[in-house]
Amino acid sequence: MGIEASYRRITPQEFERLQNEVAYAGVYFGDDLETDEEIYAYFETLRNSDRYLDIDKYWRSLHFLFTGVSYDSENNGDMLLHKVFMGGSATPWEATYGMVRYLTVSEVNEMSEALNNILEDDFKSRLDSLLGSHESRAYMEPHFFDLYVQFVKFFNVAAQEGDIVLLSLD
Structure with missing residues (x-):
């Protein structure tokens, strides 16, 4: 299994509503789901x-590919890019591992810019270090490039639209 990370873009108005309306937050985070079908439908809609x-x-x-260091290293590499994975402020909503965290609009803008400034040569060099000559390289290398593109696009759109980003480790 392992710890999985997910991100959600929300408007500042939605974020305020989540903080002020417990029932709305419960529905938003799927706390009221009871059957397997409801849970499946909820996550399908999210995906x-x-x-x-x-x-x-x-x-x-991805933390390593973006920063050049392990997520649990004492030297976090590029601190701004480290915060994409381990930063933000805690919310009152529980994740499987800790609390859901949020990145402010200004943090999202900074992170979007930092993600766009990752040098392709650095990324490729780190990918070589990560994958080496492992037999899975043939399908993992394109997968990591695809994840990188999705990640950058997600933060770019969030920055353009003035969104807050929620981060959950489950």
């Missing part, structure tokens, strides 16, 4: 939304 990004267990690898 099909452009306001949701699930990077699964690959967040640790």
